[in-house]
Amino acid sequence: MKITKILNSSVVRAVDENNNEVILAGKGIGFHHKEGDFVSLDQTEKIFVLKDKNENKNFVQLVKDTPQEYFEASSAIIEYALKQLSAKLYEHIFIALTDHINFTIQREKKGIYIQNRLLWEIKKFYPNEFKIGKYAVNFLNQKFQINLPEEEAGNIAFHFVNAQTNEKDMYQTMMIANIMKDILNIVKLHFKIILDKDSLNYIRFITHIQFFSQRLLEDRFIDSKDDFLYNQIKLKYSKELECSQRINNYIQSTFGKELSKDEIVYLVLHINRVTERVKS
Template sequence: MIITRLLNNNVVITLDSNDEEIIVMGKGIGYQKSKGDTIDEEKINKVFRISNKEVSNKFQELFNKIPMEHMKLSSEIIEYAEGVLGKKLNDGIYISLSDHTYTAIKRIKNNITVKNALLWDIKRFYKDEFKIGMKALDIIEEKTKIRLPEDEAGFIALHMVNAQLNEEQPQVQGITKLIEEILTIVRINFRIELKEESVFYYRFITHLRYFAQRLFSNNTYNGDSDDELLSIIKGKYPKEAQCIDKVKLFISKKYNYELSSDEYIYLTIHIAKLLQDSKL
């Protein structure tokens, strides 16, 4: 491997076998080296392959202000998260998470804590991501001997949520608020408290997350509408359909978003299963 750009003594830019740019990390890998020199491959302990050029440039800038150990720490958390979620996260997570964890550790060292106003909602609506956040606190403590507060697990969870969305600047707070608003309509309509540990509740929340993402990105679900199926669903689940009518009216007025027939059907079926689980 030939150095194409030297970032610092521990990080260099080179090309892989397919002539694609990669960021290579290793203690002293760039020491007394220049552009065009050969890399000692035995010193490589981490390789970053970031396809997005803009993200790659920002990531390279980050190396100038964040120690190598913190970059490796974030990379370990991201690899763990991708294994748990079973998907590749957006490249931007390398920047946002590295910057966040580095700043969070600096704050704790200076006895500064930041409360996470969304922590309760994060625990409820993003359970998998919050578990990743808690595991991240374990990883950080193991590597740095510093234990970050639970609020930071919530912040890390939000970074994981962001990294799963396709938007460049996903409105996570808006998505979370919309989910709570729809749940409130369901609770008031049926005068019940939903079983938050139920698998049906989990599936409903998951569906609402993707629905809210579509709403905020103006991306209406355009499946093959089936008016006959919609009529059957309304006839089979009249109470649930009346509830979705309220949801439909609410989001139309507040968010200027028209619920499609397919979304109407899916939401109605999810609520029907929630009610069956609550034995109503």
């Protein structure tokens, strides 16, 4: 690969053998080479293919605005993540995570913290990604002598959720949208109500059924084999349980799958919250 521009001591722009524009990242790669030099794969730590001009422009601007050590931190976190996850990651994670680290540290230095209202859901439904987020927070706190809170682990985890992709992504995205629409319609028709789309409980419910739909399509329902909570909700939330059973019937007829009791419990609790004020 031929270097076309030195962006900083750890990041260079280059073209590969097919004349595709790529970004090469590696400790000292920009310091030990100059424009026009050829570099081999074993001299780089990361290769990112820039698929369009906007992505190229955005990355070059990011390099100008971002301290070099944040790129190195992003690379180290991604390297850890790849060891924890079985899925491939889109190249954009390097750009997105570096940009996130830059603004997060800027906010931390100003004493500005953003609450992650979906932290519980991320912990529960994406434990591997949350583990990466916790590692990243500890890594950044130690490396830059800062004090990022646990919420930040959830924010970083979301980047790794979004970066896991495969060829069926577009189809799955459309399927998830349809499943979410159908579940919302079941809830609205069951309770004969209009949901408050501006409420926090609605946002939580939408997030829950999005994660639920992903688990459905990937055959990884939560199932602890513990009936205690299920037996409790049967007594306390009969109408919500009936609605969840309607959703279960829809899942069975459409996908040939049956919800676990754990999944029903979480649906019941979210349905109770999202309909509570509207019903009253």
